[in-house]
Amino acid sequence: MKKNYKKFILIIAILIILQSITMLLVPILLSIWQVKALNKYQFTIILITLLLSVIVNLSLIYKREKFAKDYNVLNFMNLFSKFIDLDYKVLVKEGSTNIIERIIMCVNSWYSYMTGDNVRIFSSIITILLILLMVLFTNFYVFLILLLTVLINVYSYRHINKVLKHRSKYMQETSSKGWQNVLSIIKNPDFIKSQSSFTKLKNLVKKPVLDVYSSISDLNIYAQSTSNLIDSFNNIVKILIMVFILFISSDSNIKSNILFFTIITPLFFGSLSTITSINLSKVDFNTSNDFISFLDNNKENKEGIKIDKIDKIKIKLNSIKINADVNIDYNINENIKKGDIVWIKGKSGKGKSTIAKSLIGIFEPENIYLNGIDINKINKNDLRNLISYIPQEASIFNTSLLNNLLIDDPSKIKFTDNFLLRSILKYKSLDQEISDNASNISGGEKQKIALARALQDNSNVLILDEVTSNIDKKSSNDILESIIKLSNDKIIFIISHDNLDNKFYNRIIEI
Incomplete structure (x- = not known):
């Protein structure tokens, strides 16, 4: 599977580079041509470029999802083997249902990050680097502004991720234990139907459900509010760049500059926004890796003298x-x-x-x-x-x-x-x-x-x-x-x- 994953990453990397190039090719061509109206030849090239971008995007989705099925099954079975090998005392203390819930979360977060979000992050980074390179040769001051924006985003997320890691771990643990408690209450239909009043059952179920959704809510409030602050900062920078371009552009090149930056700027900040939106997935991915370390560190020692019969x-x-x-x-x-x-x-x-x-x-x-x-x-x-x-x-x-x-x-x-x-x-x-x-x-x-x-x-x-x-x-x-x-x-x-x-x-x- 490791060999297949390397092959998958290689193919995805090629498709992402093609995707980034096709996305940026249109503004590059428009900047080079600098014409009031496109001729048939130029219009055809732009249309083909846009169509190629759609094909590359569809290829990314197809390749990712075809790979994801086997990837998820293999990951679950590997983690299930670790579950089977856990020390008995750990199984009793943590609860089998709780551990399986955490394993499912791990598989889902790995899938989301490694075959989806990881691809989007890579694509966004490639796009940002290409745009920075293009802007460097177009306007050095705008290049500095964009570079500073990237550095502020990176520093902010490093700080946010430290907090999110602890909150994400708490959310996963609380959710697993909460649903385990709910299942223990409702697993027997005979018991449920023997109750004359459901008030007691509802009260029993309400507490763990409240704990689960409270932990999810607390995590999302912090993650979304901090991400929103960074998005707001990025939007302000985007507006200031457009004002700056209008201010410095002369009458002769104002149209081409505005056209160029009108296309480039949304792509740049859209890529930054993508990284913002999937930041929580990265934290979940890291939290899942910590859980895998927990499974490995609590493995039952099965080594010993081999025997083939008991007389x-x-x-x-x-x-x-x-x-x-x-x-x-x-x-x-x-x-x-x-x-x-x-x-x-x-x-x-x-x-x-x-x-x-x-x-x-x-x-x-x-x-x-x-x-x-x-x-x-x-x-x-x-x-x-x-x-x-x-x-x-x-x-x-x-x-x-x-x-x-x-x-x-x-x-x-x-x-x-x-x-x-x-x-x-x-x-x-x-x-x-x-x-x-x-x-x-x-x-x-x-x-x-x-x-x-x-x-x-x-x-x-x-x-x-x-x-x-x-x-x-x-x-x-x-x-x-x-x-x-x-x-x-x-x-x-x-x-x-x-x-x-x-x-x-x-x-x-x-x-």
Whole structure:
């Protein structure tokens, strides 16, 4: 993609130079000819020049938008990879929705700046430089005035950008968190429709929405008012230049001077105005780059010893450190081998799920060993390839059943091996769409889909974290009986605060 981007920039640069030349060619020709009326030949040249300018502009738009699609997708997927690699504690603290909102803002600001505003800035700079060069050979005093105007604009924006950078960062953070709060309130249609009065919901939603639009308003007030001040200054200079030209021009050249500067001056100040109008985009672009640095600096360390199977697990736990202030105490000393189904029993809040998350490398416990190797020294990607973890809240996506199963090639589905998949397909088809919040499937079906998805990976260890706690007894037994069929070649952990029939396990860890 870097090679394609360089090619894109080269083509755009050529088109911009052509655009600037075609824009300035008309006033140059009129200045050279200095005639009262154009002949057919001169008129034809000007018409062709204007037509060429339109063609170049259309070519710029076409080339930019054709490139933008692939550019945006690639940028989003690169940032999504950084999101996946974030440290667990950062994900919890910042919130997944908040981070994704920021990523979308980053992609949009990159697109706006790199394929749109960056092009316009480059075009404006080329135009300004060419005009300054032309004016230098036409009137030295006007050249000095225009040069001073450019320097004042540059200095002003350097100061404005320092303030805008902080305000833009605050706006992005506030907007992301605000919409995250709104989504958390309205994500469940059943909850919304169960309310007899919407006053409380409106009050809950109003506060984050007010925060979002207040931050946007504050940013825009500062950005637009400062830009307007600079625009006003530029307009005053433009008027003074025209007055100055009238004052210094003699009767013989007044018409050609006025014609020349009447065309040149709007182009010059129009280019300055373009830079003014897209200044905020540049600030957003820089703020987005700071956010990318945040993602890179909070990356999870996945390096470690490579493993390709798990045959045995030794758990000798006294405590697990959750963060600097929280430790969970245990008294566990168990040796678990392939074929064991282990019931981790205990009341809610005792740390059952913490053990599960430690096994997939989220926390770093002392004295858990896989195949005799300290779990903290094992490569986390290998760990997660070999251990399938199904949390209590099954992740169901608003897409087809096939996509929910995360199956790349439907022709490779092993229907005969995956009994859970067979039971799901009795009543559903692979192309059936799952609606928002999975409202068109039952709780038991959600857990079966999550379990069937995990079984596609053919992992060595399976962890079921309270997967039967919110479903009926029959669905619960169906799932647990299905699990027994897997026990010969896997280590299975069933985490539950409910009592289990002893036919569903052969080992127990009580917390």
